[in-house]
Amino acid sequence: xxxxxxxxxxxxxxxxxxxxxxxxxxxxxxxxxxxxxxxxxxxxxxxxxxxxxxxxxxxxxxxxxxxxxxxxxxxxxxxxxxxxxxxxxxxxxxxxxxxxxxxxxxxxxxxxxxxxxxxxxxxxxxxxxxxxxxxxxxxxxxxxxxxxxxxxxxxxxxxxxxxxxxxxxxxxxxxxxxxxxxxxxxxxxxxxxxxxxxxxxxxxxxxxxxxxxxxxxxxxxxxxxxxxxxxxxxxxxxxxxxxxxxxxxxxxxxxxxxxxxxxxxxxxxxxxxxxxxxxxxxxxxxxxxxxxxxxxxxxxxxxxxxxxxxxxxxxxxxxxxxxxxxxxxxxxxxxxx
Amino acid sequence: xxxxxxxxxxxxxxxxxxxxxxxxxxxxxxxxxxxxxxxxxxxxxxxxxxxxxxxxxxxxxxxxxxxxxxxxxxxxxxxxxxxxxxxxxxxxxxxxxxxxxxxxxxxxxxxxxxxxxxxxxxxxxxxxxxxxxxxxxxxxxxxxxxxxxxxxxxxxxxxxxxxxxxxxxxxxxxxxxxxxxxxxxxxxxxxxxxxxxxxxxxxxxxxxxxxxxxxxxxxxxxxxxxxxxxxxxxxxxxxxxxxxxxxxxxxxxxxxxxxxxxxxxxxxxxxxxxxxxxxxxxxxxxxxxxxxxxxxxxxxxxxxxxxxxxxxxxxxxxxxxxxxxxxxxxxxxxxxx
DNA sequence: CTGAAAGCGCTAACAT
DNA sequence: ATGTTAGCGCTTTCAG
Numbered sequence: 001x002x003x004x005x006x007x008x009x010x011x012x013x014x015x016x017x018x019x020x021x022x023x024x025x026x027x028x029x030x031x032x033x034x035x036x037x038x039x040x041x042x043x044x045x046x047x048x049x050x051x052x053x054x055x056x057x058x059x060x061x062x063x064x065x066x067x068x069x070x071x072x073x074x075x076x077x078x079x080x081x082x083x084x085x086x087x088x089x090x091x092x093x094x095x096x097x098x099x100x101x102x103x104x105x106x107x108x109x110x111x112x113x114x115x116x117x118x119x120x121x122x123x124x125x126x127x128x129x130x131x132x133x134x135x136x137x138x139x140x141x142x143x144x145x146x147x148x149x150x151x152x153x154x155x156x157x158x159x160x161x162x163x164x165x166x167x168x169x170x171x172x173x174x175x176x177x178x179x180x181x182x183x184x185x186x187x188x189x190x191x192x193x194x195x196x197x198x199x200x201x202x203x204x205x206x207x208x209x210x211x212x213x214x215x216x217x218x219x220x221x222x223x224x225x226x227x228x229x230x231x232x233x234x235x236x237x238x239x240x241x242x243x244x245x246x247x248x249x250x251x252x253x254x255x256x257x258x259x260x261x262x263x264x265x266x267x268x269x270x271x272x273x274x275x276x277x278x279x280x281x282x283x284x285x286x287x288x289x290x291x292x293x294x295x296x297x298x299x300x301x302x303x304x305x306x307x308x309x310x311x312x313x314x315x316x317x318x319x320x321x322x323x324x325x326x327x328x329x330x331x332x333x334x335x336x337x
Numbered sequence: 338x339x340x341x342x343x344x345x346x347x348x349x350x351x352x353x354x355x356x357x358x359x360x361x362x363x364x365x366x367x368x369x370x371x372x373x374x375x376x377x378x379x380x381x382x383x384x385x386x387x388x389x390x391x392x393x394x395x396x397x398x399x400x401x402x403x404x405x406x407x408x409x410x411x412x413x414x415x416x417x418x419x420x421x422x423x424x425x426x427x428x429x430x431x432x433x434x435x436x437x438x439x440x441x442x443x444x445x446x447x448x449x450x451x452x453x454x455x456x457x458x459x460x461x462x463x464x465x466x467x468x469x470x471x472x473x474x475x476x477x478x479x480x481x482x483x484x485x486x487x488x489x490x491x492x493x494x495x496x497x498x499x500x501x502x503x504x505x506x507x508x509x510x511x512x513x514x515x516x517x518x519x520x521x522x523x524x525x526x527x528x529x530x531x532x533x534x535x536x537x538x539x540x541x542x543x544x545x546x547x548x549x550x551x552x553x554x555x556x557x558x559x560x561x562x563x564x565x566x567x568x569x570x571x572x573x574x575x576x577x578x579x580x581x582x583x584x585x586x587x588x589x590x591x592x593x594x595x596x597x598x599x600x601x602x603x604x605x606x607x608x609x610x611x612x613x614x615x616x617x618x619x620x621x622x623x624x625x626x627x628x629x630x631x632x633x634x635x636x637x638x639x640x641x642x643x644x645x646x647x648x649x650x651x652x653x654x655x656x657x658x659x660x661x662x663x664x665x666x667x668x669x670x671x672x673x674x
Numbered sequence: 675c676t677g678a679a680a681g682c683g684c685t686a687a688c689a690t
Numbered sequence: 691a692t693g694t695t696a697g698c699g700c701t702t703t704c705a706g
Contacts, residue, residue, distance in 0.1 A: 002476070004699055015677045020701060031675060048476075051452035052389055053699035056682045063449065071417055071433070077408040084435055088442075093449040095432040096408070098421055105425075112400065112430040115388035116453060139339070139385075221615055252615035278558055278589035280617045341683055352693045357685060368691060390683035393698045 003047045011045070012038045023049060055117050063093040064301060065113035065121040069101035073219065073245060074273040075290060076124065079145065082294025083122055090302060092119075101185075101219075103129025114139040120301045122294075125149050127188040141304040143312075145297045147189045154304065156297045156315045160190050163286040163319035164197030164240065167268040170284070170321060171238045172205045175330040176266060179207070180239040182227050182246050184219035191216065194242050194270065217246075224249020232257035237265060237330045244269035244276040247283050251326065266327040281325035289317050340384045348382070349375045360386055392454050400430040401638060402450035402458040406438035410556065410582060411610040412627060413461065416482065419631025420459055427639060429456075438522075438556075440466025451476040457638045459631075462486050464525040478641040482634045484526045485651075491641065493634045493652045497527050500623040500656035501534030501577065504605040507621070507658060508575045509542045512667040513603060516544070517576040519564050519583050521556035528553065531579050531607065554583075561586020569594035574602060574667045581606035581613040584620050588663065603664040618662035626654050 005023070009016040014034060021030050022038045030038075041047075055061045066083050068076040080096055087094045095113065099106040106126040113121055120141040125131075127147065144155030171179060181198050183191040195214070202209045213234050217223035224246040231239055232254055241247035247269035251261045261267050261281055269276050272287035300312055342360070346353040351371060358367050359375045367375075378384075392398045403420050405413040417433055424431045432450065436443040443463040450458055457478040462468075464484065481492030508516060518535050520528040532551070539546045550571050554560035561583040568576055569591055578584040584606035588598045598604050598618055606613050609624035637649055 002699095005701095006699075016700080017678080017702080018676060021676090024701085029675060034675085048448070048452070050699050051449075052393055052454050053682090054701075056389055056393065056684095056699080057701045059682085061453070063453070071408050071414040072411060074409060077414065080408055080435065093446070094434075096434065097431075098417065098433065109430070111385070112388075115385070116398070116400070117389050221611060225615065248612075249615060252617065255617065274558060275585075275612065278562065278586060280589065280592065339683095342685095343683080353684080354686085354694080355692055358692090361685085366691060371691080387683050390698090391685075393683080393700095394685045396698085 002050070003045055004050070005047075008038065008041055008045065008047050011041050014038065059117070061117045061119055062091060063095060063118050064298075064305075065095050065097060065109070065118045066123075067097045067099050067106060067109050067113075067121065068124045069099050069126055070219070071096070071098050073243075074275060075243070075271045075288070078273070078290045079124070079294045082291045083298045086295045086298040092302075099126045101126045101128050103131060120305045122297050122301055127185050141301060141308055143297050143301045143304060144314075145293065148314075154300065154312050154314055156293050156300070156317065158288050158293075158317045158319050160193035160319075161197035161200065163270065163288075164194035164242075165201045166197075166319065166321040167270070167284070167286050168198045168201035168240055169205070170323065171240065171266060171268065171327060172201060172207060174266070174327065176238040177207060177330075178213075178236040178238075179209070180213040180231055180234055180236040181209075181215070181242075182224065182231070182239055182250060183214070183216045183242040184223070184246070186216040188219075191242050198240050219243050219245060221245050221249035221252075224251075225253040228253025228257060228259075231265070232259050238327070239265060239267050241267060241269050244271045244273045244283060244285055247285070247326070248275060248279055251279070251281070251283070262326050262328040266330065268327060272322055276322075277324070279326075284324045284327040285322050287320040287322050293317060339387070340382055341387070342384075345375065345378055345382065345384050348378050351375065396454070398454045398456055399428060400432060400455050401635075401642075402432050402434060402446070402455045403460075404434045404436050404443060404446050404450075404458065405461045406436050406463055407556070408433070408435050410580075411612060412580070412608045412625070415610070415627045416461070416631040419628045420635045423632045423635040429639075436463045438463045438465050440468060457642045459634050459638055464522050478638060478645055480634050480638045480641060480649075481651075482630065491637065491649050491651055493630050493637070493654065495625050495630075495654045495656050497530035497656075498534035498537065500607065500625075500658075501531035501579075502538045503534075503656065503658040504607070504621070504623050505535045505538035505577055506542070507660065508577065508603060508605065508664060509538060509544060511603070511664065513575040514544060514667075515550075515573040515575075516546070517550040517568055517571055517573040518546075518552070518579075519561065519568070519576055519587060520551070520553045520579040521560070521583070523553040525556075528579050535577050556580050556582060558582050558586035558589075561588075562590040565590025565594060565596075568602070569596050575664070576602060576604050578604060578606050581608045581610045581620060581622055584622070584663070585612060585616055588616070588618070588620070599663050599665040603667065605664060609659055613659075614661070616663075621661045621664040622659050624657040624659050630654060 005016045005019050009019045022035050084094050097109040103126050124145045125147045199209050215227045228250050247267050269283045269285035272285045276283035276285045342353045342356050346356045359372050421431050434446040440463050461483045536546050552564045565587050584604050606620045606622035609622045613620035613622045
């Protein structure tokens with residue numbers, strides 16, 4: 001049996017109320033001498049407060065949950081680190097959960113987290129599964145990241161369409177006319193918007209989008225690899241990918257089919273994860289202010305926890321094009337080696 | 338105020354004990370009619386049990402914690418996925434925590450997790466910080482992964498020395514005589530053993546290890562990049578890296594200094610993360626059975642949770658050399674382009 | 675300045 | 691088959 005507040009009280013010859021007061025630093029109401037004595041005993045005995053019991057009465061746990069679709073995606077793990085760092089600075093613990101981009105697991109985690117009394121949740125919604133209008137079932141404050149949810153607007157996002165517009169525009173300005181698109185899940189909100197930006201740029205520059213050259217799948221390296229088989233035989237000179245992981249896989253896959261990037265085909269990514277920079281070739285991509293977004297989202301959540309009635313507004317960040325080696329002018333001014 | 342068991346009891350015109358019985362599927366002791374009626378009400382009202390209150394009395398939460406040093410490292414995120422999948426299959430929720438490879442945060446998480454009443458913890462110990470012999474302070478069952486802790490033997494590991502021996506031996510057999518080593522933190526147990534395997538292979542084949550060509554740092558891509566500056570000017574034809582991330586960074590970094598892998602220098606990694614396969618060049622590495630290790634560790638933890646008195650034995654997995662394109666014979670039989 | 679006692683929501687004997 | 695009751699470990703009025 002673990003040491004309880006009662007044991008400490010007994011040892012100190014006081015009531016548990018008094019012990020509770022010193023534990024929680026209630027300044028008033030305890031003589032300095034008793035306070036020191038109690039502190040001493042707590043230290044000696046290695047007493048640790050039972051957070052569960054405490055939270056039953058305070059309804060506060062000083063912890064938050066973070067649900068992301070995929071820890072393996074550096075974009076999300078960067079977010080995780082940022083949320084953790086911010087939360088830690090405020091004395092909060094964060095429990096990270098991996099929804100596998102699946103509504104089912106997301107729901108389970110929301111329940112599990114809520115049941116365990118986290119004070120709030122930062123949620124990057126899953127995009128696999130059908131979301132009922134109000135099955136959100138949040139029982140604690142939630143702030144969204146990366147993907148909005150209808151009817152639930154507090155969150156931090158980026159302008160996806162504009163970001164992808166930038167990447168597409170670059171390609172077009174470099175002379176590319178036949179473009180492919182490799183998206184994540186078509187049902188995904190971000191994919192839809194990035195695709196929209198892609199098409200908008202094409203239309204603005206009078207380029208026709210051939211739906212047959214637009215592929216959709218997961219947001220992973222593997223998906224990029226598997227898309228490469230089709231892209232390799234398409235009559236296109238460039239491919240816009242909905243994220244860096246897909247681009248990474250695509251570039252690796254194309255190589256197997258004898259297509260070199262950027263010589264034979266230009267490729268762009270999205271997110272600007274570290275790997276896009278160190279890949280060979282380094283990848284032209286659209287930067288998201290990941291760290292900042294995680295920090296802001298976390299602070300918004302804390303505000304919401306303090307004042308649930310507060311009407312907090314969403315925040316939309318701008319993106320930035322990062323030009324690297326996976327894109328080149330077309331037709332090439334210099335012949336490929 | 339959230340709905341409690343009492344409310345449901347009142348609505349059903351029964352006592353809370355009865356409601357509790359149907360909630361927990363205690364087969365005996367409730368008439369089929371009452372049971373159905375109660376279930377119906379619970380459904381209608383959307384009642385959700387208060388897990389905190391419940392766990393206060395049952396001392397069980399059906400959740401475990403997983404502490405890893407770095408979510409950004411695919412090796413660890415793969416472990417996380419495996420642990421999650423295994424736990425989920427047993428109806429457990431896992432809370433993932435990121436220690437940043439830091440003892441301080443590891444400790445905080447162990448407390449936080451324990452305080453929140455997780456039933457057990459899978460821990461990949463941090464290697465930054467000095468570990469007191471018994472400041473482990475575990476208050477719940479723990480199984481270790483990847484890195485042993487003195488005096489705490491339940492865990493799943495691999496034979497690091499042997500793995501690195503394999504990689505080093507390959508290089509030597511291919512004619513390399515001047516080898517560099519890029520490790521993670523020198524204080525890290527795995528690094529120490531991989532370094533040992535490296536030296537053992539060298540000594541077995543009569544090759545002298547020059548300590549000046551052995552670099553240590555973090556287990557990251559960035560570390561690999563920063564090592565590249567020194568490696569680039571060393572008189573070595575190959576470099577053994579303590580993990581794939583370092584190898585990835587090293588290869589990218591060397592390129593900036595005009596050194597191409599494998600033409601100018603051969604490089605090996607460790608772990609066999611997906612990226613080592615899709616990198617250009619793909620990386621020769623030492624495979625760890627990551628998924629299996631995570632699953633086994635989780636099951637060991639469950640055994641321990643069921644029977645804390647059980648003497649469970651650690652498990653050591655074997656590694657396997659995966660030969661790819663980042664290594665080649667030396668001197669090259671064909672001149673580099 | 676300190677203590678007594680109620681209660682957070684639930685489970686588990688023990689009664690009936 | 692169902693109800694009563696005593697806690698789980700803590701905080702928090704309310705008294706003294």
